[in-house]
Amino acid sequence: MLTTLSIRNVVLIEALDLEFGAGLGVLTGETGAGKSILLDSLGLALGARADSGLVRSGEAQASVSATFEPPAPDHRAARLLADNGIDIEPGEPLIIRRTLKADGGSRAFVNDQACSAALLRELGGALVEIHGQHDDRGLLNPRGHRSLLDSYGRCDTGAVASAHAAWRAAADKLAESREAVEIAARDRDYLTHAVEELSRFAPEPGEEAALAEERATMQKGARLADDLSAVTDCLTGSDGGLAQLRQAARRLDRIVSEYEPLADVLAALDRAVIEAGEAEDRLAGAAEALSFDPARLDAIETRLFDLRGLARKHQVQPDDLAALRDDMAAKLAAIEGGEEHLAALEAEVAARAADYARAAQALSAARKGAAARLDVAVAGELAPLKLDAARFRTVVAPLEEGQWSAHGMDRVEFEISTNPGAPFAPLVKIASGGELSRFILALKVALAEQGGADTLIFDEIDRGVGGAVASAIGERLARLARTNQILVVTHSPQVAARGAGHMLIAKSSDGTVTRTGVHALTDGERREEIARMLSGAEITVEARAQAERLLEV
Template sequence: MLTALSIANIVLIERLDLEFEAGLGVLTGETGAGKSILLDALGLALGMRADTALVRQGADRAQVTASFAPPASGTALAALLADNDIALDPGEPLLIRRTLKADGGSRAFVNDQPCSAALLREVGGHLVEIHGQHDDRGLLAPAGHRALLDAYARADTGAVAAAHAAWRAAEERLAAARAAIAEATRDREWLEHCVAELRALAPQPGEEAELAEARAAMQKGERIAGDLGAIMEAFDGSAGGPALLRGAARRLDRLAGDHPLLAEALASLDRAIIDADEAETKLHEAARAMEYDPDRLEAAETRLFELRAMARKHGVQPDELAALTDDLAARLDAIEGGSAGLAKLEAAVAESAAAYTHAATALSDQRAKAAARLDAAVAGELAPLKLDAARFRTLVERLPAERWGADGIDRVEFLIATNPGAPFAPLAKIASGGELSRFILALKVALAEEGGADTIIFDEIDRGVGGAVASAIGERLARLAGAGKQLLAVTHSPQVAAKGAAHFVIAKSSEGTVTRTSVHALDEAGRREEIARMLSGAEVTEEARAQAERLLEVAA
């Protein structure tokens, strides 16, 4: 709901601050006073085209700020703001600001966060509907008719959307499986060759490192074999170092008791024998580990080179060859078992398609029944609005299967025929300006609380009518405002003006060469005088004042 509007330097409006409440508010004034300027300013704030002609002469820029009641959580508007990272402070109004430079260029802000004009239009579409002589928004857009009918029918469209999503997901899984099998089938010979080659090689994780280590050890053994043999000869036989040490120890053992130093020497010799034995053991172990066997070395190198060559061929590391074997084998197996898998996926697609068709058909039937009720409700509103010969029809048309979607299987559009025997056609193509506004009012009254923005503006909906028809228009505007909507009506009809809960008068004044447009909220006395002016013209008579009093009493 629009709560406040601030305008600066828009055409004839130098500065204007207005506050609004729920219910029906009417705006009146002399022809040319500037009612259209007020709507143009609001339109600018809602994202309409930024025309530099709107900037007041002599000003470098214009600005419009509109304040709205915060949107309830869970609404489409709240979701739109959240998707665009626009914060909503609890209990704080939603502020929209638009600035327009005289030399071109405009900027838009939502809650003081910069936004694009496209986003501003989208946000504005959720906040306000403007219906007038050149209406191109709101109920004239067929794209929104289906949602309005669904709201009127109180239809649960979520089940259809979920069924459609499940159907599409099943189709995507089937398409992916078919593509994978087709790719595998094209590569079948290559896969068979690769799997056979890899299985023949039988690579094992970690095998390359073990082979490389063994090969390096044997290559070192080959290089140091001569030196190692000479060293080991010093340990072998009766002339070897360990044997000589043991002989010396036996002789020294017989003499050790003759002097303490001999005993110490014997202990050192015993330790030397132990170290020599340990060294000999290590030498033999090293010799065995680094034993150079040309056949073993060749076998290790051959295996190592085969592993590395196979890894290069497939663009993987040698340790990944075993996993690659399993992967290629699985792809090959998928070709054999693919038919059975496809059959299950095809059955899932058929099942989900049937579930979607069932849900969408039920929704379509619900729409058709709601369309008949809506047509009857609108028809009941047309005669009092001097549209007796007109007919209204809600078209619910089955779409071709390729156009079925999350919204169902129907195309919905509101159509009218203004004369007997004339064909039905879209609202905007047939109705004149005044007729169009009255059609929209009839439809809005029939739809009541179902869908649409909380703030609705009707621009001169009473053009070309008066008397009982104008009174009927006023009654319906008041009824629609009482259904939880905020309505603002620009009117020349005293019958409509009398129905307003709030009344604003728009006036134009001149001081020398400076012309200004102003807007004032009227009290009860001011309302009577303004409605009397609307009844009598330039000179307000007592009779007009009395008639205005009667209109206000009837409206109350």
């Protein structure tokens, strides 16, 4: 609900702060007093096109702030703000502010957080509906008619949404599987050859590193074999160093028995023989470790070359060849069992489509029943509003299958015919602003609490009517105000008398500057204003008495 509106430097308004309450609020004033400026100011705050002509002459910029009660968490406005990353503390009022520079630049804010004009426009539509001669939102927008009808008829759309989701999921799975099978089938020959080739080769993860290490070891052995052989020859054999050491030690052993001082030399020779023997053993071990089979080395190099060649061919790492083989084998298996699998998926899609069709047809039937009831309800409101020659109908028409959605298989639109024999047409095609506003009122009364913004503004809904019709309009506005905040700009005393609050819009001038102001009327001032609306420039006793009677209704 709109609670306050602050306007600065908009056309004839220098500074204006207004407070609004619940129920039906009326705004009256003489023609040219500035009622349209007030609505233009509110429209600017709600995201209307920024026209630099709204900036008061001589001022650098204009600004308008509109404050609303805190929206409920599930309110469309709250969801919009959350989706766009604008945070509002629980219980905090919603403040929309728009500034407009004289050069045409504008900025928008929600609780002092900058936002785009597009978001402001969408947010404004969720908070306020303004119904006037040129309004093309609210009930005039066919995109909202289906949800309004569903709310009015309490049509359960959940089953259709669930069935549609299941149908789409099955269809997506079928499409993915069909594409996979088609791609695999095109590559059947390639896959068959590749799987056979890889299976024959039988690559294993880690094989490249093992082969490369074994080859490096063998190549090292080939380089060191001759040197090891020469070193071994120096130590071993009848003429080798170790044999000479042993022979020297035996001879020295005989000498030591006769010449004791050489015992230390014999001990050194014995140690040399022992260490030379250990060296011989280690050389033998090294030679064995570095020994290689040329045929084995050739086989390793061939295997390693082929392994790396296959990896390059399939554009993978050598260690990934085994996994590639398994993946290709799985694709081949999918080709073999593909048609059977696709047939099962096609049956699933058909079953889910049938479920959706049943749910959607039941929803269509419920909508048609609700449409018939709504048509009767609206028809009952037309005659008292001097629209007795008009006809209203709710069109529930089937959509093409390609347009079926989670909302069902129906197109819903409100249509009217304003004269006998005239064809039905969308609400937005109505030429007369007064007729359009009264149609909107009839629809709003019939729909009661079914969706829409919390605040509704009717601009001169009583244009061109009076007497009983004006009374009927006032009575219906008051009825609608039980569940919504209603603001109405009116020239009708019958409508004005129904208001819970009354504001007078007046223009004043000091000879040099003209200003528009708004004044909340007391009970006595309100009686005088309604009497003026009844009698014109000169307020008569009869007019005051009639005003009293209207206020007592």
